Amino acid sequence: MKGSRYNILVKNRDRNTICYNTLLDSFCILSNPDAELLKTDVEKLAEKSPKMYEALCEAGYIVEDDCDELALAAQEYDEAINDPSTFYLTLLPSLDCNLRCWYCFEKHVVGSHLTPAVSDSIFAFVKEKLADENIKQLQVELFGGEPLLYFETELYPLLKKIKDAAVEAEKYVSFFFVTNAVCINEGNIPLFEELNASFQISIDGSKERHDKVKYIPESGEGTFDSMLKTVKALTERLDSVYINLRINYDDETLPKMPELIEQLGDIDRNKIGVHLERVWQTGGSPFDNEELQAIIHQWMANGFKVSYMNMGRRSFSCKASAKNQAVISWNGAVYKCSGRDFTDSHQEGQLMQDGTIKWDDEKLKKRLDIVTWDNPMCRECKFLPLCWGPCCQKQLETPGDFERYCQKRNMEMGIAEFVKYKFNNAYINPANYIERI
Ligand code: SF4
Numbered sequence: 001m002k003g004s005r006y007n008i009l010v011k012n013r014d015r016n017t018i019c020y021n022t023l024l025d026s027f028c029i030l031s032n033p034d035a036e037l038l039k040t041d042v043e044k045l046a047e048k049s050p051k052m053y054e055a056l057c058e059a060g061y062i063v064e065d066d067c068d069e070l071a072l073a074a075q076e077y078d079e080a081i082n083d084p085s086t087f088y089l090t091l092l093p094s095l096d097c098n099l100r101c102w103y104c105f106e107k108h109v110v111g112s113h114l115t116p117a118v119s120d121s122i123f124a125f126v127k128e129k130l131a132d133e134n135i136k137q138l139q140v141e142l143f144g145g146e147p148l149l150y151f152e153t154e155l156y157p158l159l160k161k162i163k164d165a166a167v168e169a170e171k172y173v174s175f176f177f178v179t180n181a182v183c184i185n186e187g188n189i190p191l192f193e194e195l196n197a198s199f200q201i202s203i204d205g206s207k208e209r210h211d212k213v214k215y216i217p218e219s220g221e222g223t224f225d226s227m228l229k230t231v232k233a234l235t236e237r238l239d240s241v242y243i244n245l246r247i248n249y250d251d252e253t254l255p256k257m258p259e260l261i262e263q264l265g266d267i268d269r270n271k272i273g274v275h276l277e278r279v280w281q282t283g284g285s286p287f288d289n290e291e292l293q294a295i296i297h298q299w300m301a302n303g304f305k306v307s308y309m310n311m312g313r314r315s316f317s318c319k320a321s322a323k324n325q326a327v328i329s330w331n332g333a334v335y336k337c338s339g340r341d342f343t344d345s346h347q348e349g350q351l352m353q354d355g356t357i358k359w360d361d362e363k364l365k366k367r368l369d370i371v372t373w374d375n376p377m378c379r380e381c382k383f384l385p386l387c388w389g390p391c392c393q394k395q396l397e398t399p400g401d402f403e404r405y406c407q408k409r410n411m412e413m414g415i416a417e418f419v420k421y422k423f424n425n426a427y428i429n430p431a432n433y434i435e436r437i
Pocket residue numbers: 317318319320336337338339340391392393394
């Protein structure tokens with residue numbers, strides 16, 4: 001027997017050791033001597049602590065000598081990107097936006113919106129997917145531009161039709177809106193309820209900062225107060241809503257974060273997840289960013305689940321690598337990647353009137369042939385089950401330059417601090433909090 005290659009051992013001061021296994025996405029706590037033996041000599045661990053040894057074998061922290069865990073991971077990746085049971089559909093109902101955040105990478109198309117003809121073709125596309133007996137669920141993400149600009153008049157009628165068709169076909173459908181929340185109001189909240197919607201809503205730090213970035217261009221009016229009111233209203237009025245609060249931070253916003261935690265007050269923690277994302281143009285911060293680590297712990301100590309980097313347990317790097325996936329824009333242009341501007345050079349297909357997609361086969365093949373983790377750096381990495389390597393888009397743009405996009409390299413904390421954060425996040429209970437190093 002041998003220790004799993006995906007064990008990461010981190011000392012919790014002199015008390016004990018946390019073992020995080022990234023493949024299992026689970027933790028155990030060991031005495032320091034047992035942890036040392038798990039690393040160096042599992043046979044001796046079997047003699048000295050037989051019960052612990054047995055439990056570790058049963059859970060997968062210790063595996064058979066001939067167990068090839070990398071091959072198991074490879075199989076998981078392969079099955080996930082070829083999974084016939086799920087279709088990932090991203091819709092871009094408009095590439096216009098009601099705000100003009102300085103860091104936005106997109107080229108806005110003023111006045112763009114779904115025409116009845118494109119809307120009909122999208123519905124025909126969905127109907128065909130729902131008729132496919134292999135497909136059991138349809139995950140619809142609404143992105144843009146701002147996807148809610150023409151919500152009541154154009155988007156909601158299409159989504160309601162999709163939902164009704166899915167119910168009729170006895171298939172699962174979900175709707176996830178990536179929005180600045182400006183268009184959500186008391187009047188249309190019931191429409192989101194009908195769709196069982198979940199959301200990603202962006203915040204740029206405290207009110208002062210947010211209002212400087214997210215303001216209505218015509219009036220200069222900041223959107224922080226209305227955004228906060230909307231987030232609270234959604235959690236109060238929608239029973240099963242989930243809102244991912246994406247907090248775009250830079251070095252100036254971090255000190256103001258406690259204000260935001262306070263402003264969220266007693267909001268239902270079960271309906272909110274907090275995701276911290278550095279504004280990418282402000283990179284280059286220290287590897288050991290004490291302030292960021294303190295803020296993450298402050299969020300968790302206040303009962304919020306926090307995600308940091310793109311390092312949650314999953315089975316592929318990005319859904320753009322999946323076979324059953326498409327991004328369809330307001331004008332019928334089709335893409336795979338939603339992280340680049342939606343211009344001709346990035347287009348990979350066209351939605352036809354009858355609801356089929358005419359793919360650019362060469363472009364599509366080039367992307368889908370990339371196995372994102374299959375390079376010397378990622379093969380050896382303990383984080384592989386959380387990351388799966390630089391995404392296919394990055395590898396298309398800079399082939400072979402894996403290191404530049406390595407998440408470990410861009411993380412603003414060390415491995416020990418990261419494991420402690422993951423542990424606290426998994427077992428959030430302010431009373432049982434493991435201290436920071
Ligand atoms: S940039 Fe990469 S991670 Fe982002 S959507 Fe495109 S393929 Fe996915």
